[in-house]
Amino acid sequence: MSDPELQARKLGELMCAVTEQVLWQPAAAQVKDRAAGSTLLCRVGSGQATYHRFDPQFKQHQITYGLRMILAKHTPDAASGWLSSREIHQRGYFCGEQSTLNLLAHTCCHEFAHLLQHSAGQRYRGSVHNRYFYNILDELHQDGRAEAAREALKKQAGAYRIPLSSTPFQLPDPVLQPSHWQVSDAVVFGSGIREVHGEIVRVNRKTCTVNGTGKFRGQRYRVPISMLRRTH
Structure with missing residues (x-):
């Protein structure tokens, strides 16, 4: 599989699997206690948009990983504009090391943190990346769930022979780029x-x-x- 877009789409599918298996399954009972019948659907979108949303009619959480986002996180220049790269650097996630593997694994945690934030009733219009959200995201990294997601993504990519670099790269200064x-x-x-x-x-x-x-x-x-x- 040498086509970059095909590889990125497969990585997106693996991110969905990791989100569902590593992050959602241990938390599903707690989420369902707050909203009975809640489910999760993960998908790969064709653009760069990456987000969590909740459909109250079907009680379904939806997480979309954008194909263009996945491609962007393979190179320092393109990755530097994403919030996930700043979070890793500023909050010391994964020891502050930014690599394609770390960025994509952290993206899974970022979107799942939004799911938990919404479930707890702490997501508001105009206050999305608030203190409650970062408390959840910090906890995902501190209690080992983020590392488990990272290792699962690395293992599954290796099983499918999809290149997924764990080598840290230096991001350019956004003011100069x-x-x-x-x-x-x-x-x-x-x-x-x-x-x-x-x-x-x-x-x-x-x-x-x-x-x-x-x-x-x-x-x-x-x-x-x-x-x-x-x-x-």
């Missing part, structure tokens, strides 16, 4: 109740001009590149 941002990219900046969602309309050397989306529609911001991140 603005080219990975493009007009129309969906971005987020700030945190907690000050977290703003928007779309890039202009890329400058050190800043991007961002039009607000959703409840921020009608607002325009000039944001330092170092503050921007993609949605997961």
Whole structure:
């Protein structure tokens, strides 16, 4: 299997399997105690969007891993814009080492933390990456579940002979590497109740001009590149 997109899609399918087997199964009973009949569906999307959402009609948690996101996390330049890379660096997850394996395993934990956050009733509009979310994410790394997810992903990729590097790489300084941002990219900046969602309309050397989306529609911001991140 030498086609990068086919490899990335298979890695996405393995991320789904790891999320369901390593993260969901031990927590399912607790989640179902809060909402009887809750289920989880993991899928691989065709774009870069990577997210958790909940369908109240069917009581179904849905986690999507974007194909373009998976491809991006194979190279330092492309990986540097993602929130997962900043979390590993700033919070010391996986000893602060950023590699393709660590980034993808952490992405599984990040989205699953959103599932647990929603289940606990601590996810609010305008307050997604809040203190409660990071308490959950920290716990996933501290109690060994993140490491278990990492090892399972590494083992399964090896079984399918899919390249998945665990070699740490150095991410470029985002201030000096603005080219990975493009007009129309969906971005987020700030945190907690000050977290703003928007779309890039202009890329400058050190800043991007961002039009607000959703409840921020009608607002325009000039944001330092170092503050921007993609949605997961």
